[in-house]
Every structure is written in C-alpha cells, then in structure tokens.
Amino acid sequence: MTNRQKDDWYPTPPNATAALLSRERFGKTIWEPAAGDGAIAKVCEKAGYDVVASDLNDYGYMDALANVDFLLEPERAADHIITNPPYKLAQEFIQKAIDLGCTKHAWLLRLAFLEGSKRYWGLFAGNPPARIYVFSHRLTLIRGDHDAAWYGSGKTAMAWFVWDSACQGDDPQLFWVPEK
Numbered sequence: 001m002t003n004r005q006k007d008d009w010y011p012t013p014p015n016a017t018a019a020l021l022s023r024e025r026f027g028k029t030i031w032e033p034a035a036g037d038g039a040i041a042k043v044c045e046k047a048g049y050d051v052v053a054s055d056l057n058d059y060g061y062m063d064a065l066a067n068v069d070f071l072l073e074p075e076r077a078a079d080h081i082i083t084n085p086p087y088k089l090a091q092e093f094i095q096k097a098i099d100l101g102c103t104k105h106a107w108l109l110r111l112a113f114l115e116g117s118k119r120y121w122g123l124f125a126g127n128p129p130a131r132i133y134v135f136s137h138r139l140t141l142i143r144g145d146h147d148a149a150w151y152g153s154g155k156t157a158m159a160w161f162v163w164d165s166a167c168q169g170d171d172p173q174l175f176w177v178p179e180k
Helices: 014-021 039-046 087-100 117-124
Strands: 029-032 050-054 080-083 104-110 131-135 158-164 173-177
Touching: 014 039, 014 104, 014 131, 014 158, 029 039, 039 050, 039 080, 087 104, 087 117, 087 158
Parallel strands: 029 050, 029 080, 080 104, 131 173
Antiparallel strands: 104 158, 131 158
C-alpha cells in the first residue's frame, strides 16, 4: 500500500515558482499541463503571463481544463511549459514536450531525477536540459488531498530542470537557488 496521492498531486509552493520566474524568461503564454489547484498557474499569472492550465483531474482550479491527458495531446497549447508533473510520469511528460516541439519547458523535479543509466540513455543523452536550478534548502510538498497539519515536516531535495531549444546539445548549466 502506497502513501502517495494516486495521481501524484503535490501542489508547488509559490516561492518555488517565483524563484524560477526570477531566473528565467518565458513567452507570453505558458502551458501548465498538470495544473492541479492552480499553484503554478496563479504565480505565473501574477507575474504577467497568460496561462493555459490543464490537468487530468479537476482539483477545483476554475481556469484549468479538466480531463486533459497531457500525454495524449496531439498539439501543444503553447510553446513554453512550466509544471510540477506527476513524478512517476516525469520522463514521459518531458519527452512529450520535446515531441510536441515545445521550445522551452521547466519541470519541478526531485534532484534524484538526475540518477539512473536508463534515464540517462533514454532522455538526457539525446536531450539534456539547458539549466538546472537546485534549491539549496529542501522544499515541503504536501499531498494535494491533505493539509500541513497531517503532513508533518517531510522535505525533499528539488530542482527546476529547464529545457531550452536555443541551447540544444550544450552541457547543462547548474545554478543554486539559495534560501531567502
């Protein structure tokens, strides 16, 4: 029996998205294909971006298109993506963005996503990220169907992984996101 939320819905802390937006520029419209309750979309909108928000499930975010399976989408909704994907499907999500021709996409992932020869040969060897922003402090991501009081104090080493078609073939650059 797993203690994970069935579709890996772990809303992104607003400061994590703000940290990305302070370091990267995106096109006017951003696609958030795992929008959940709108945690990332709201921060992007506040920063002046238009957001196409979609999700497989309806988690109550009124601007999200529910019942949209990103992995089955035939066309991209925008050239740029920012999301915290279901971790169990992260590699598939990234490959889908590449296959759709998205020119820039950022993924909030566990730092451990860098590990594994299968992932290296299946993704990184042919399509390395351009930049990786490692949080110097661990983030708390709380299951979307629980509150902080239930969760406790678990923290995870996280990073933003950014693919940028303008940097194809280059080795990734590594940056730290210090705690304020």
